[in-house]
Amino acid sequence: MSQRVYVSGVGMIPFAKPGTSASYDQMGATASRLALADAGIAYDDIEQAYVGYVYGDSTAGQKALYQVGMSGIPIVNVNNNCSTGSTALFLARQAIASGAAECVLVLGFEQMSPGALGSIFQDRPSPFDAFDEVTEKLVGMSQIPLALRYFGGAGLSHMQKYGTPLESFAKIRAKASRHAANNPLALFKQVVTPEDVMSSTMIWPGVMTKLMACPPTCGAAAAVLVSEAFAKKHGLNTQVYIAGQSMTTDKPSTFDSEDMMKVVGYDMSKEAATKVYAQTGIGPDDLDVIELHDCFAHNELITYEALGLCPEGGAAKFIDDGDNTYGGKVVTNPSGGLLSKGHPLGATGLAQCFELTQQLRGNAGDRQVAGARIALQHNLGLGGACVVTMYRQS
Template sequence: MQNETLVAGVGMTPFKKPGDNLPYPEMAARSVRQALQDAGVGYEAVQEVYAGYVYGDSTSGQRAVYEVGMTGVPIVNVNNNCASGSSALYLARKAIASGAADCVLAVGFEQMSPGALQSHWTDRPDPLGHFSDAIAKSFDRPDLPMVIRYFAAAGKAHMERYGTSLEAFARIRAKASRHAARNPLALFRREVTTEEVLAAAVLVPGVMTRPMACPPTCGAAATLLVSRSFAKKHGLDPAVRILAQTLVTDRPDTFEGADPIAVVGSGVSREAARQVYEAAGIGPKDVDVCELHDCFTQNELLSYEALGFCPEGEAEGFVRSDQNTYGGQVVVNPSGGLLSKGHPLGATGLAQCFELTHQLRGTAEARQVESARIAMQHNAGLGGATVVTLFGRAN
């Protein structure tokens, strides 16, 4: 038996371009204060803290959280690439579920530099070396930045295998912009058309234009989780609970066959989704709203299939029939997603939680998905770790 885990409070800063941001301790502290205020409790009630980030020195979590309070509680720094924020949430949820704590804070933040992601450690083995070697077997483009190379290869493989068109990826980007136009915290709020996305600067001919890639972004988000007993004792009435959650890493089949679609994590996402559906006793058709990891439009399309929203090979039809937006089967990334909202790596998973919490509370304003009752969060980090979480209403 596990203790029920409730989402008591969420907070998030507006996402900004590098250079237009506050320093990471200030961004993180703002999101934490918002989450505490949203929950109606003080920092002195927090028993453990998990801080997710990628680009920062050791104990950056302490540096950030100390801006809010210094109470001597455990603060654990979490780095799981782009899934760092959700990994922090995963650990916070486990602390509540196990009974080890009753009030736990997860915070994620990132102060990023302009340009493509790059390694800061060149004197030791590359943690993504196996991934790069597998990609090179079918898509040998060492001239491209690493993550563009990976997801361009995966997108190209889907196009060749299933006849997927470049327009399908452009439609996903246009949809993201329409959603972000309703989100005051998103980085890019101008709507773009499918035609504009197709006509934009080319990153990989025939496979990817610039708007199909998410931008480097700075920001922070936080979530306060509590047990049902803590909520009752302190007079809280959280509207959202975690129904099921899992963190899945790679198995040998990620690299066997050198399939780029597998290398970028579709198999891992499929397994994570299977686990949470089984644990919650529901299926993909029960999901009303989903925040998924659209670091590239190519990955969003692949994730539709991996999460079970449509059969394998049928994602383009899912897109063309508008099943991924308001009025369709499932509203995907009402926040605008990583493509439009932005992708500050350590903050992303907790920003997804922020959005879905408001959707289930019915407080998402212009972005509200009507009668949303089941929400899915999908956050993937190459290297690799994928966290999938199902949220539902608490009452």
């Protein structure tokens, strides 16, 4: 795979609470049109499309894209839990890098329902059976919704292992709110303090408050990926390219280590990041900006360490030193992240791509990271899959 892959167009709509958004197909069509317009091409120029969503019927991707055009191209529907959007991006990049296509549309959307995530099909084995079994053994708390048990348990593991205070997670959520205040596409723009986060409803005493969890969200985002030859032929934007990318899934350590941080993908994240650093020759100290998977403040904290941004056990100090925000070592989630921007599952990976593309173009407005040239994207889905993508400014 030797062809360089450029992100020539991105599009995203404002995220919204369940029940207040347009339908998934309308959101998807709008985001696609925005990405095509940003790239300066027509739908007829697209050779393949990869469409990600979690909660939807089969071929929902066709339903959305048929509103944009019906050119007969391959449309591949993708579902990989919360890493769905970046999995679609992974497939699209492979198609171009391998020479199978020169211009590919990647779309992610989600029309969600209020409340905590849960299984849809109750008449068959759950993909989370093994995760639930080890989680029950390690933390119990079966009265709490599954996602909160997983990530709250991971945070608790970090607290017990390294003495991390609950306030560290509150500081992450407060940082997310400050960043989101400058993002017109974010769902929650109200700035909150660590004290506000600590005083919000306690979901798991001593482990998690309500504001430390991301909300169910509706939305859509899209990207147009092209080869260098296609970009030159059509005079397209080549400011941003994908320098490296890796996708990982679970290994035995997820369940055998008896560590909730590994149950929620710590090893997947570490391995994917390590592979991308090796591919690109770029290390964590070289990064300017990161969009990482902060479905819970707890996951952002442990991901700092998985990505090598700080030593294992060093996340609390990393936060206290302000190294995760403007003026520090690397700006994490300038968009506000999943905690404040929102988390429409299938769209999240493409929303991260949108933000980092704007950052490397210098088009991020009041949330612009000064001099941003190298960016990293981390998108995680339990069950499981993790995709890490390195972007560079040309």
